[in-house]
Amino acid sequence: MKNTIFLFIAALFITASVNAQSTVDSIHAKYQMQPMPEALTIEKTFPVLGTYHLTTTNDSTQAVTISLDSANKGVIWVAGLPEGTFKAYLKKSPGTYRIISQKAEDGKQIPEGTLFFDPSTNTLNVALGKAYDEADPTAIFSNANTTTDDTDVAANNNEVKVKTKTPTSKTKTKTKLVFYTATKNEMNSTSTNAAKQ
Structure with a gap:
């Protein structure tokens, strides 16, 4: 058994x-x-970083540089616009940023606005002078493109009347709505070239 x-x-x-x-x-x-995916680089995480060509009103190009803040990864620094150097805060990944009202390094007041990077066209759009729209932040750029009828967006200055109350006097101040459009420089970084070898 x-x-x-x-x-x-x-x-x-x-x-x-x-x-x-x-x-x-x-x-x-x-x-x-499956093949191993490529390494996740800082350029893929934050595609807005880099150098851009901004066409000014007199058909000259100006360099605009966007860099990441060393202390906070949700903050970028924009340098090269006529307003000076200012910072923008990440609202929606990968390329929608809110520009809060702030003073530039030279003391110039920068109004609130929106910064939007379109990765498919490598185009940077900046609107200053209108508050950030939480529901649809890119709506301001579609309105700007339809009103200008394919003219130079960087030269477009629409005036928006903003009422402010001060205790000493009742005056109206005007804030200009300014649009900037720039294209990204396509340069191969050494980190991606080294990874391919």
């Missing part, structure tokens, strides 16, 4: 090991090995 029980247990283990081996083969038949 003991011999038959041991033989039965041994046969059970042998059948289980044979079935386990055939199951692994069927798994390999269903699934294929």
Whole structure:
């Protein structure tokens, strides 16, 4: 009796090991090995970073540089616009930023606005003088393109009247709505070239 029980247990283990081996083969038949994805670089995470060509009103180009803040990854610094150097805060990834009202390094007041980078066209759009719209931040740029009828967007200055109350006098101040459009310089970085080799 003991011999038959041991033989039965041994046969059970042998059948289980044979079935386990055939199951692994069927798994390999269903699934294929995928190639390893490319390394995630800072340029892929924040595509807005880089240098841009801004066409000014007198058909000269001006360099606009966008760099990442060293302390906070959600903040970028924009340098090269006529308003001076200012910072913008990431609202929606990968390229929608809010520009809060702030003073530039030279003391010039910069109004609130929106910065939008379109990765498909490598175009940077900046609107200063209108508050950031949480519901649809890019709506301001579609309105700007339809009103200018394909003219130079950087030269377009629409005046918007803003009422402000001060305790000393009741005056109206005007804030200009300014649009800038720039195209990104396409340069291969050394980090991506080194990874390919």
